[in-house]
Amino acid sequence: MEKTVTFRLIYPRWDKLPEQTTFNLPPHGPAVMAATLPDYVDVEFIDENLQAFSYDDPVDFVGISMMLTTQVKRGWTIADEYRRRGVKTMFGGISAMLHAEETADHADSVFLGEAEGRMEEVFNDFRNNNLKKVYNYLAAPPPIEIVGPARRSIYNRDLYYYRGVQMLDLVHASRGCRFNCYPCAVAYLGGRKFRPRPIDKAIEEMALADNNRLFVVDNSLAQDTRWEMDLFREMIPLKKNWCSHTIEDKPEVLDLARQAGAWYVYQAVFDTSDFIKERIRRYHDHDIAVEGTILLGMDNHDEDYIKRLVDFLLEIDLDLAEFTVLTPFPHTKAYDDMRKQKRILSHDWNDYNAGKVVFRPKLMSPELLQELYYFAWERFYQDEPQQYKMFKLLKKVIEREMASGTYKPRRRDLMRRAFADTL
Amino acid sequence: MKYVDQIHDYKGQWDVPSRCGLKIVRKHDRDIVIATELFEENPGTSITNVSAQLAADIVHTYGLDPGRLLFIEHCSDRGSRLEHFRESFDIVHLKWDGTRFGDPDWESISRERVDEMIRD
Numbered sequence: 323m324e325k326t327v328t329f330r331l332i333y334p335r336w337d338k339l340p341e342q343t344t345f346n347l348p349p350h351g352p353a354v355m356a357a358t359l360p361d362y363v364d365v366e367f368i369d370e371n372l373q374a375f376s377y378d379d380p381v382d383f384v385g386i387s388m389m390l391t392t393q394v395k396r397g398w399t400i401a402d403e404y405r406r407r408g409v410k411t412m413f414g415g416i417s418a419m420l421h422a423e424e425t426a427d428h429a430d431s432v433f434l435g436e437a438e439g440r441m442e443e444v445f446n447d448f449r450n451n452n453l454k455k456v457y458n459y460l461a462a463p464p465p466i467e468i469v470g471p472a473r474r475s476i477y478n479r480d481l482y483y484y485r486g487v488q489m490l491d492l493v494h495a496s497r498g499c500r501f502n503c504y505p506c507a508v509a510y511l512g513g514r515k516f517r518p519r520p521i522d523k524a525i526e527e528m529a530l531a532d533n534n535r536l537f538v539v540d541n542s543l544a545q546d547t548r549w550e551m552d553l554f555r556e557m558i559p560l561k562k563n564w565c566s567h568t569i570e571d572k573p574e575v576l577d578l579a580r581q582a583g584a585w586y587v588y589q590a591v592f593d594t595s596d597f598i599k600e601r602i603r604r605y606h607d608h609d610i611a612v613e614g615t616i617l618l619g620m621d622n623h624d625e626d627y628i629k630r631l632v633d634f635l636l637e638i639d640l641d642l643a644e645f646t647v648l649t650p651f652p653h654t655k656a657y658d659d660m661r662k663q664k665r666i667l668s669h670d671w672n673d674y675n676a677g678k679v680v681f682r683p684k685l686m687s688p689e690l691l692q693e694l695y696y697f698a699w700e701r702f703y704q705d706e707p708q709q710y711k712m713f714k715l716l717k718k719v720i721e722r723e724m725a726s727g728t729y730k731p732r733r734r735d736l737m738r739r740a741f742a743d744t745l
Numbered sequence: 746m747k748y749v750d751q752i753h754d755y756k757g758q759w760d761v762p763s764r765c766g767l768k769i770v771r772k773h774d775r776d777i778v779i780a781t782e783l784f785e786e787n788p789g790t791s792i793t794n795v796s797a798q799l800a801a802d803i804v805h806t807y808g809l810d811p812g813r814l815l816f817i818e819h820c821s822d823r824g825s826r827l828e829h830f831r832e833s834f835d836i837v838h839l840k841w842d843g844t845r846f847g848d849p850d851w852e853s854i855s856r857e858r859v860d861e862m863i864r865d
């Protein structure tokens with residue numbers, strides 16, 4: 323019988339933005355990676371935002387999965403300590419790729435790319451004490467057909483409840499993105515090619531998630547109308563409600579999306595145009611709520627512009643708004659431009675939380691942009707606080723679930739618990 | 746070779762296949778190289794992210810003299826409402842240590858100045 327490898331997969335903690343209500347969703351990347359592990363690997367997952375761990379626990383091999391730039395320094399610290407104790411560490415995930423060179427200094431191995439079909443090799447090398455410093459599969463994504471369902475059994479499920487309400491499960495129906503937006507590194511990470519999963523695979527994944535509420539985390543579903551509509555059509559019988567990034571706003575797509583359970587979508591709002599106004603109206607007409615994502619500090623933003631933008635958001639009746647400051651993450655055009663123009667003020671990756679100004683804006687001081695960021699949060703939620711707006715969204719989904727007979731009541735045993743209590 | 750105007754394939758970070766537009770204009774005192782970012786058509790690393798390596802690759806591929814190189818990065822106008830996607834040109838000042846380029850430093854210049862430079 324093959325000897326078991328005890329593999330601890332850690333998702334490092336980071337400081338949440340105080341302006342936002344903190345919800346901890348079960349992280350998707352580690353579960354996708356865990357699904358690709360060979361049978362002889364015994365995986366234990368630690369979400370450090372919710373779980374403590376001891377370096378003294380016996381483990382053979384440590385994996386550190388990082389999604390955000392604000393996780394990297396914590397990830398490096400964890401790896402440094404394990405390596406000091408003689409335990410081998412491997413990094414993977416989005417921010418391990420964005421910060422690969424620096425991460426390599428703290429790792430026995432860095433995995434670049436997508437894990438499917440590659441972990442046999444990595445774990446074989448580990449067992450033969452022959453781990454490579456870098457596994458570079460950035461340019462060789464696996465065939466999308468072999469991507470299987472995420473391994474959600476690694477989660478400690480009870481941790482992902484807020485006052486008895488189960489948090490959304492994350493699923494993905496495609497990879498890559500054919501767009502190339504200014505602040506985004508997805509082109510570098512997922513490749514510039516949109517790679518939809520076969521619809522039956524995506525549907526299987528959604529059906530398997532033991533949750534009536536999903537977050538379809540695809541970069542953008544609005545990339546191929548026919549595939550998008552086919553996907554929505556197949557989702558209808560699942561009777562799940564979901565949120566996602568942008569979907570196309572053609573009436574026939576929105577009709578299907580609504581039938582498929584579209585609950586709310588994230589929509590970037592970058593100006594006060596009729597185009598945006600109309601788009602939001604179309605979503606609302608189809609009973610799909612909208613959470614605006616608003617990036618502050620673009621080169622055409624001054625104080626007046628930002629104040630007008632916030633008023634506009636209230637006027638168009640956004641259901642929720644999430645404000646962030648432009649952050650020049652590596653491998654984005656924003657980073658390239660700021661670097662060329664010598665406008666980056668900090669390379670402390672802990673500051674790259676999208677709530678802290680780390681660059682010199684064009685039309686105002688960094689301090690003023692920081693103030694306007696706080697102003698935007700306050701002003702938008704002045705009359706109707708964030709918690710109340712969220713409650714309205716929750717009410718909407720409960721009503722739908724009641725109507726379709728899929729409603730699951732809150733877990734009474736977890737009713738008193740918010741996330742931080744678990745640590 | 747007096748003039749090159751074509752697509753250039755290069756290895757981006759972590760050897761990811763990447764491509765840019767490339768114009769080389771040989772003048773009596775220097776070789777002007779204009780690399781154009783292709784955005785969606787570039788499957789890999791941006792030209793800015795690997796400017797020093799890209800310059801070295803072009804010098805090597807086209808047999809240019811590193812001492813005569815004037816390297817310019819070009820991003821074309823993308824017809825976006827965001828001003829970040831307007832056309833831009835930057836001279837990339839690079840240090841040559843005898844084997845490789847390093848220390849890129851960007852100087853924004855106008856299209857008119859580029860036109861002037863490449864005019865016969």
Ligand code: SF4
Binds near residue numbers: 502
């Ligand atoms: S912001 Fe969204 S749509 Fe734009 S490139 Fe990134 S993933 Fe694609």
